[in-house]
Amino acid sequence: MISNAIRADLSALGLHADAAEETTEIATPQPEQIEDWLGLFYVLEGSSLGAKLLVKRAASLNITESNGASHLAVQAGNAANWSAFLGVLEAMQHLNEARMIHWANETFSFAHQAFETVMENNLADH
Numbered sequence: 001m002i003s004n005a006i007r008a009d010l011s012a013l014g015l016h017a018d019a020a021e022e023t024t025e026i027a028t029p030q031p032e033q034i035e036d037w038l039g040l041f042y043v044l045e046g047s048s049l050g051a052k053l054l055v056k057r058a059a060s061l062n063i064t065e066s067n068g069a070s071h072l073a074v075q076a077g078n079a080a081n082w083s084a085f086l087g088v089l090e091a092m093q094h095l096n097e098a099r100m101i102h103w104a105n106e107t108f109s110f111a112h113q114a115f116e117t118v119m120e121n122n123l124a125d126h
């Protein structure tokens with residue numbers, strides 16, 4: 001949902017726009033059961049909460065939608081998805097919580113590695 005915005009931000013920041021593709025070096029999580037998807041969505045949708053703060057921090061550095069923070073703007077504007085996700089979570093019963101938490105951690109780990117890979121590949125080129 002935000003990959004185009006991320007590509008535009010990388011380009012605006014003078015980083016390789018195509019570096020986003022380099023995350024294919026990392027194994028993509030392959031969710032199967034409902035708990036796997038819920039753990040994954042927890043991280044993807046929850047990240048919009050922090051994005052609201054990060055939009056302001058970026059703006060204080062003069063980085064806005066037009067020059068590097070467009071993906072944050074999209075995330076911050078998606079607050080309704082988080083409430084909808086919580087509604088789904090509340091309605092679910094008999095979930096394997098440990099499995100859900102494991103998948104949230106897997107998703108965090110993937111995001112972290114994706115970020116590190118793009119940054120390292122860009123720094124290596126300078």
Ligand code: HEM
Pocket residue numbers: 042043044045046047048049050051053054107108111112
């Ligand atoms: C890949 C996923 C995520 C990334 C990359 C991310 C990144 C960040 C970063 C960099 C900050 C600023 C931290 C600081 O310097 O103070 C932040 C803040 C925050 N994040 Fe996340 N986050 C993610 C997922 C989540 C999730 C799943 C939640 C909750 C369900 C969440 C909730 C928050 C909140 C509430 C803040 C603001 C904390 C404050 O007010 O000081 N984030 N996030």
